[in-house]
Amino acid sequence: MNGSQDISTVALALAYLLLLIPLILAYYFNIRIVKRLIISVIRMTGQLFVVGIALIYFFKLDNNWLNAAWVIGMIIFAAVSTANNSELNYRIFLFPIFLAFLVSTGLILWFFNAVLVDLNNVFDARYLIVIGGMLLGNSLKGDIIGISKFYEDLKKDEKRYLYHLAAGANQKEAIVPFFRDSMTAALKPFIASMATMGVVFFQV
Amino acid sequence: MNIISLKDIDLKFGSKHVFKSFGLDIQKGEKVRIKGKSGVGKTTLFRLILGFLKPEKGNILYDGLKLDSNSVWDVRRSIAYVSQDMSIGEGLVKDFLEEIFSYEANKHLNVDLENILTLFRQFDLSGELYRGRISDLSGGEKQRVGIVASILLDRSTYLLDEITSALDEALKEKVARCFLGLNEKTILIISHDQVWEAENVKLIDLDSLN
Numbered sequence: 001m002n003g004s005q006d007i008s009t010v011a012l013a014l015a016y017l018l019l020l021i022p023l024i025l026a027y028y029f030n031i032r033i034v035k036r037l038i039i040s041v042i043r044m045t046g047q048l049f050v051v052g053i054a055l056i057y058f059f060k061l062d063n064n065w066l067n068a069a070w071v072i073g074m075i076i077f078a079a080v081s082t083a084n085n086s087e088l089n090y091r092i093f094l095f096p097i098f099l100a101f102l103v104s105t106g107l108i109l110w111f112f113n114a115v116l117v118d119l120n121n122v123f124d125a126r127y128l129i130v131i132g133g134m135l136l137g138n139s140l141k142g143d144i145i146g147i148s149k150f151y152e153d154l155k156k157d158e159k160r161y162l163y164h165l166a167a168g169a170n171q172k173e174a175i176v177p178f179f180r181d182s183m184t185a186a187l188k189p190f191i192a193s194m195a196t197m198g199v200v201f202f203q204v
Numbered sequence: 205m206n207i208i209s210l211k212d213i214d215l216k217f218g219s220k221h222v223f224k225s226f227g228l229d230i231q232k233g234e235k236v237r238i239k240g241k242s243g244v245g246k247t248t249l250f251r252l253i254l255g256f257l258k259p260e261k262g263n264i265l266y267d268g269l270k271l272d273s274n275s276v277w278d279v280r281r282s283i284a285y286v287s288q289d290m291s292i293g294e295g296l297v298k299d300f301l302e303e304i305f306s307y308e309a310n311k312h313l314n315v316d317l318e319n320i321l322t323l324f325r326q327f328d329l330s331g332e333l334y335r336g337r338i339s340d341l342s343g344g345e346k347q348r349v350g351i352v353a354s355i356l357l358d359r360s361t362y363l364l365d366e367i368t369s370a371l372d373e374a375l376k377e378k379v380a381r382c383f384l385g386l387n388e389k390t391i392l393i394i395s396h397d398q399v400w401e402a403e404n405v406k407l408i409d410l411d412s413l414n
Binding site: 157159160162163164165167168169170173176177 | 254256277280281283284285287289290291292293303304307308309310350353357
């Protein structure tokens with residue numbers, strides 16, 4: 001066998017037929033998700049098309065500044081998506097979320113490229129962009145679950161927060177129970193996927 | 205000497221005035237029952253004293269100290285608050301109590317298991333319940349866990365908001381006797397229960413004051 005088989009453009013287009021399954025289910029059970037589903041597929045196609053072309057040039061140029069700028073661009077996109085999906089006020093939350101993603105992704109990328117892979121140039125496009133994209137893509141789900149649960153619970157259970165303040169907690173001590181709950185919820189899908197890794201593959 | 209003073213307080217929610225030029229003085233060691241129609245601002249009064257709400261006008265003084273964003277932390281550490289619908293999370297009762305007494309402000313209290321279980325017994329709560337889950341507790345049991353926590357906090361002022369509402373008569377008596385017997389403590393009680401009517405309890409009717 002000579003490596004893996006290439007997928008033809010026609011075959012790739014045919015893959016869209018798989019979309020019929022959720023569409024039929026949505027129609028049958030009257031789930032109002034068709035519009036969102038179609039918009040997401042169009043967005044995904046457009047984004048992958050543009051990114052695919054852009055990446056050809058990025059990999060060819062392999063310029064450290066451009067590679068770093070690409071990763072920062074991905075982080076901005078992930079921060080906007082998280083604030084959006086968690087229904088948070090952009091003006092207040094976008095910058096702190098961006099900063100949190102920048103520091104955490106940056107540190108993990110450095111650890112992976114410099115320590116684990118032992119690259120001479122940690123900004124190498126083949127590693128920085130690809131691993132950065134995988135990190136952000138995979139952590140996005142957990143980020144959205146954790147951040148939205150944290151603020152939703154605080155809003156829903158304000159009485160609990162106020163009770164802890166009244167019992168002598170400082171602000172940090174009073175939010176710890178909420179932080180604990182949201183961290184648990186955010187880590188749950190990853191714990192489940194790690195536990196089935198090698199048996200069931202569902203993370204890229 | 206006044207421990208709590210509310211001076212010329214204005215507060216409104218939307219277009220509704222809850223307090224208008226409202227004033228109140230509570231003396232150290234006083235036992236005060238606050239009554240009034242629903243919506244008159246009884247719980248709001250407690251939230252103002254705890255700094256959870258800011259009046260539009262007027263000042264709140266606690267032990268001579270003006271309540272503001274800096275002093276509020278010290279003031280809260282002198283007050284124990286128990287409400288009728290205790291929202292204390294969903295984990296273990298034991299973890300909830302341990303968390304409260306692990307706070308920097310409460311570490312000096314050195315509360316041990318024996319202290320907790322003695323009070324649990326006093327308020328008809330079993331030892332198994334201490335190791336049980338909060339979600340398995342009834343409303344009355346949650347109230348009593350909150351009462352136990354507040355007594356162990358040993359604060360100089362107690363704000364008790366309908367804390368006997370979910371208890372039977374015998375327990376109501378027990379709780380009222382316990383708090384009204386704390387001679388040096390200042391106790392403010394919001395309640396419609398007769399058990400709080402006693403010779404040393406001053407009655408404040410918010411309907412007539414506001």
